Amino acid sequence: MDIQIGAVSRDISRFLLIPVGMALGSLPVCLLSQEWFALVPFVITVLSGGALSFLLYRLGHKSHDASLPQVFISVALGWAVVAIFGALPIWLTALSVGAEATPTLAYFQNGLNALFEGFSGFTSAGLTMVIQPSRLPVSLQWWRSLMQWVGGVGVIVLALALMEPTQSQYVLYQAEGRQTRIRLTIGRTVRRIWIIYTGYTVASVILFRIFGMTWWEALNHSMTAISTGGFSVTDGSMGAYSSAIKVTIILVMILGAISFNMHNQLLVRRQLLALWRDQQHFLLIVLLIVGSMLVAIEHYLTVGQFAWVDTVFQWVSALTTCGFSSQSIQFWSSGNKILLSIAMILGGAAGSTVGGLKLERVLALFESVVWRLRRISLSPRQMTLRHINGPPMKPEQASRQIEDATALTLLWIGCIVISVLVLLRLVPTEYSLSDVIFESASALGAAGLSVGITGPTQHWLGKCVLIFLMWMGRLEIIPVLVLLYAPWGYLLDSRRSWFG
Numbered sequence: 001m002d003i004q005i006g007a008v009s010r011d012i013s014r015f016l017l018i019p020v021g022m023a024l025g026s027l028p029v030c031l032l033s034q035e036w037f038a039l040v041p042f043v044i045t046v047l048s049g050g051a052l053s054f055l056l057y058r059l060g061h062k063s064h065d066a067s068l069p070q071v072f073i074s075v076a077l078g079w080a081v082v083a084i085f086g087a088l089p090i091w092l093t094a095l096s097v098g099a100e101a102t103p104t105l106a107y108f109q110n111g112l113n114a115l116f117e118g119f120s121g122f123t124s125a126g127l128t129m130v131i132q133p134s135r136l137p138v139s140l141q142w143w144r145s146l147m148q149w150v151g152g153v154g155v156i157v158l159a160l161a162l163m164e165p166t167q168s169q170y171v172l173y174q175a176e177g178r179q180t181r182i183r184l185t186i187g188r189t190v191r192r193i194w195i196i197y198t199g200y201t202v203a204s205v206i207l208f209r210i211f212g213m214t215w216w217e218a219l220n221h222s223m224t225a226i227s228t229g230g231f232s233v234t235d236g237s238m239g240a241y242s243s244a245i246k247v248t249i250i251l252v253m254i255l256g257a258i259s260f261n262m263h264n265q266l267l268v269r270r271q272l273l274a275l276w277r278d279q280q281h282f283l284l285i286v287l288l289i290v291g292s293m294l295v296a297i298e299h300y301l302t303v304g305q306f307a308w309v310d311t312v313f314q315w316v317s318a319l320t321t322c323g324f325s326s327q328s329i330q331f332w333s334s335g336n337k338i339l340l341s342i343a344m345i346l347g348g349a350a351g352s353t354v355g356g357l358k359l360e361r362v363l364a365l366f367e368s369v370v371w372r373l374r375r376i377s378l379s380p381r382q383m384t385l386r387h388i389n390g391p392p393m394k395p396e397q398a399s400r401q402i403e404d405a406t407a408l409t410l411l412w413i414g415c416i417v418i419s420v421l422v423l424l425r426l427v428p429t430e431y432s433l434s435d436v437i438f439e440s441a442s443a444l445g446a447a448g449l450s451v452g453i454t455g456p457t458q459h460w461l462g463k464c465v466l467i468f469l470m471w472m473g474r475l476e477i478i479p480v481l482v483l484l485y486a487p488w489g490y491l492l493d494s495r496r497s498w499f500g
Contacts, residue, residue, distance in 0.1 A: 038096070076471075151227065152226070204226055220233045225253055228320050254316060257320035279363055299333070420437055424436055
């Protein structure tokens, strides 16, 4: 593989501007909260990130537009570098406080814990090393929420909104797992996405405040709910809030699981029936209803009571890969843990802020089975039209979509199996197989729900496995595999040239 170092470094330099701008915008939070100890860490993040961005841009600013494999490498490396800079303020702040740090903050003096938090934040996964979020400095509470808010819609999407129009824009847009354009150009598409996203965030802040949250809680939770991220500024996540607030959060999580293309149709084009006509979103509605009932019934059979609000809340949180908790899932039945694991693997609509496989791919796999059964009953001269969440498709186009969905599903299964085998060797004996499957599905699906395995005292290799899963899951595996293959491809190409 011919790796264009210049093109990759140029793209990463642009992505680096995101955490630099975020850190710069976080300085007023440090000042207003009078957390002077956090000022220097954020300034260091701004200066170091800006300097590295400048150097990388100078290295590759004259490079031509890269091919799709090159862009995959840029995106995978870019997300990793951005997550590292997301960890930097957390780690440096913990070090600056030193021995006076609270136990919650002291855990971040371990660089691996801070790195975990950076990856979980920007991938909007929600798994965390924080024991008591309420004991974190205000500046770090804000930083964690901001990482998820930006990461939920996509670092690349934000970078594209700031870039000049180029031919590689659509390739970058695709590399982050998006296909549908809302407007004619990528630039207009990402700007429309950010307008919709920001509007929902502001509306959620007002809604949460009306139902009883403080302004600070409403601000942070609106950012992590609409991004389906799941970080919280309160201990116990959503467990301490009233049923009214939980229902409100459910509505916001569902909004985050609906594609931006559908939001555009509902808000701008006033096509109110589009949600029911679209197969992907109709399936989302069915899964929300049926899954909530199954989880509630399983919970009743286990503990003898219908905890409707909490069971529905947890199912919606899992299916939308948000990661908020209203109860401790550690003590739920194995049946419910498996149900929630399936939900985190499926995810919501493609083109939204959720993780998981996405329901559009689930539909493609289902339709492939239906087509196969129909062909058995047809004569050789008959044919059947192929639909995947839309109008009839050409056979080669439908086959390509099914092939992509099948390949990614197999990769998902492979990643979960490997991670489960590794984690089983590392977790304490009180955790069962269903617990380990749950934690792996949560990391790869960027969900953030936990049965207690994830934490600052976890084995270092277990943390690395979960970091890798969050990274791969957010980028839908392929870009990371291309990045890992690149050095081997380069060596193979070099050997071929040496031996003629």
